[in-house]
Amino acid sequence: MAKKKIAAKSLKLHGIGVSPGVAVGPAYLFATRKLSIPEKIISVSEIEHEICRMEDAIMETRRQIKKIQGDLETRTASVNASVFDAHLMVLDDRAFIEEMFDAIRKECRNAEWVVHTASEKYAGVLSSVKDDYLRERVADIKDVAKRIIQNLLGDSDVPLSKINIKHIIIAPDLAPSETAALRKDMVVGFATDFGSPTSHTALMARALEIPAVVGLHDVSGKVVSGDEVLIDGNKGVIILHPTREQLKEYGKLAKARKSIERDLISIKDEPAVTKDGYNVNLMANAESLEELDSIKEYGAKGIGLFRSEYLYLMENRAIGEEEQTDIYRRLALNMLPDPVVIRTLDLGGDKFFDNSYVDKKEENPFLGCRSIRYSLLHPSEFKKQLRAILKASVSGNVKIMYPMISSVDEVIRANEILQEAKKELSATGIDYQKDIEVGVMIEIPSAALTADIIAEHVKFFSLGTNDLIQYTLAVDRVNERVAHLYEPTHPAVLKLIRQTVEAGQKHGIPVSLCGEMASDPVMTALLVGLGVNSLSMAPSAVPLVKDIIRSIKYTDAQELVKAALLCKSASEVLTLCKKLIRKVAPSLLKLI
Numbered sequence: 001m002a003k004k005k006i007a008a009k010s011l012k013l014h015g016i017g018v019s020p021g022v023a024v025g026p027a028y029l030f031a032t033r034k035l036s037i038p039e040k041i042i043s044v045s046e047i048e049h050e051i052c053r054m055e056d057a058i059m060e061t062r063r064q065i066k067k068i069q070g071d072l073e074t075r076t077a078s079v080n081a082s083v084f085d086a087h088l089m090v091l092d093d094r095a096f097i098e099e100m101f102d103a104i105r106k107e108c109r110n111a112e113w114v115v116h117t118a119s120e121k122y123a124g125v126l127s128s129v130k131d132d133y134l135r136e137r138v139a140d141i142k143d144v145a146k147r148i149i150q151n152l153l154g155d156s157d158v159p160l161s162k163i164n165i166k167h168i169i170i171a172p173d174l175a176p177s178e179t180a181a182l183r184k185d186m187v188v189g190f191a192t193d194f195g196s197p198t199s200h201t202a203l204m205a206r207a208l209e210i211p212a213v214v215g216l217h218d219v220s221g222k223v224v225s226g227d228e229v230l231i232d233g234n235k236g237v238i239i240l241h242p243t244r245e246q247l248k249e250y251g252k253l254a255k256a257r258k259s260i261e262r263d264l265i266s267i268k269d270e271p272a273v274t275k276d277g278y279n280v281n282l283m284a285n286a287e288s289l290e291e292l293d294s295i296k297e298y299g300a301k302g303i304g305l306f307r308s309e310y311l312y313l314m315e316n317r318a319i320g321e322e323e324q325t326d327i328y329r330r331l332a333l334n335m336l337p338d339p340v341v342i343r344t345l346d347l348g349g350d351k352f353f354d355n356s357y358v359d360k361k362e363e364n365p366f367l368g369c370r371s372i373r374y375s376l377l378h379p380s381e382f383k384k385q386l387r388a389i390l391k392a393s394v395s396g397n398v399k400i401m402y403p404m405i406s407s408v409d410e411v412i413r414a415n416e417i418l419q420e421a422k423k424e425l426s427a428t429g430i431d432y433q434k435d436i437e438v439g440v441m442i443e444i445p446s447a448a449l450t451a452d453i454i455a456e457h458v459k460f461f462s463l464g465t466n467d468l469i470q471y472t473l474a475v476d477r478v479n480e481r482v483a484h485l486y487e488p489t490h491p492a493v494l495k496l497i498r499q500t501v502e503a504g505q506k507h508g509i510p511v512s513l514c515g516e517m518a519s520d521p522v523m524t525a526l527l528v529g530l531g532v533n534s535l536s537m538a539p540s541a542v543p544l545v546k547d548i549i550r551s552i553k554y555t556d557a558q559e560l561v562k563a564a565l566l567c568k569s570a571s572e573v574l575t576l577c578k579k580l581i582r583k584v585a586p587s588l589l590k591l592i
Contacts, residue, residue: 012239018195023189026225051105061144061147061148191219194214211233264546274550328388341401344385383417390425391430405447452506473486525548
């Protein structure tokens, strides 16, 4: 008698949802084949031949990446294809390329080995920084280096685009170029051991509208090709061997979510106003011109934080005054009549570029000479940026914001340098917005505690809650051992936000918030009740946050704050926030 087949036990795994949607399908276990990279000693007579081999491989790699870009542009918006500009920048980085050529000449090593060692060195440096954006560029460098080595070896993997069965990809990780090659008709979702929401792989998944969960640690070791998998990209969950009941439940959930998402897009042009008439301006955080399409697509009303330092970081060099002026002017004109708030350079900590004036040798750079402190120590560089912003301000919708202010003295000195920049432009007959608004970021407890003093010298505040929480609680949010202590709803954080808002109200200046709290719909009612005038966030977060605002009353948000300020723990506050959402917009919990 044949043995009855025992059904595999259902297993739910939690990771990070980076692209929304629910999908079910057979697993396809994918692992990029590890390259066997030879190390050879070459003779002096072979050096030029080896350099020519590398040049040819770099040219072929550039051609392949351009092809990927072109293919992607035909399937998604051009802004999504622009992520491969980072790959091309690696290939165009003459310092990086010349370093490899020099290594061939000095070490007499073969090109494959030189590319491998150079890319590992750069990747190692970036992996150690705490800035999410820079750390995620490790994947770009490794992706490009792998392509160069494969072209040197005349070797290549079987691309995922060749797989012709509907499946959910399970992998240790996916390179951006591998993700870009996915066919939506064949790949219904993917899940990886590693990854984060800020990676280009995550961006590709969202652009292709493929549900994805990353950061699952060891999912690739728990799955066999053919296993049935359910993936929920909204909640960051995958279920191996889902039961009939789970499949039924998620089927209903998927339909409900699609309906809700359609409704959210339909309110794109509606105001973010509560049921009893309190208006909140919803703006976008940005760091490049390529994000303008996305900002408009999701209905953000302006740029509440333009991270100007990323112009330097992405180019790995100081950007000249006229080049900055051109970028700022294009931002301003494209966003008219909505405002554009340009934050002056926030370099230091873990944000450096080659040959910068930033000292990388400080023992504790996060508490060192960074951001506004650097700008004030290098007034000529600071003035260049201020002049560039002023020249771009003739459209009338540009504002200036100083980062990491810790005392009123810094604001006064920065304003003095701004006045010098204005006089220099006036002396040469260059037009600019004479009454341009100047604000500061409140992201250090000392600034929040003296906000009433600082308010006398500025026109607006912007709460940078990422750092405010980190500095208030002494918690490094990217350190896995203490990340659980990073609590946005901690009573101390709420009191600092409240004190900043009250200082703004006393002096008649608006208070915005541009940290990650602004993107979290669970926090929306709390922030509205605290009296924040505008929220600046990732563009894709705008519709959901707007719907929460349109579902509540300002008086309900105020009552929430009264109760929250009496709470003794962050978890109590979080419970109150979720309770209000459950009351006013229970259907939206399916998306949170």
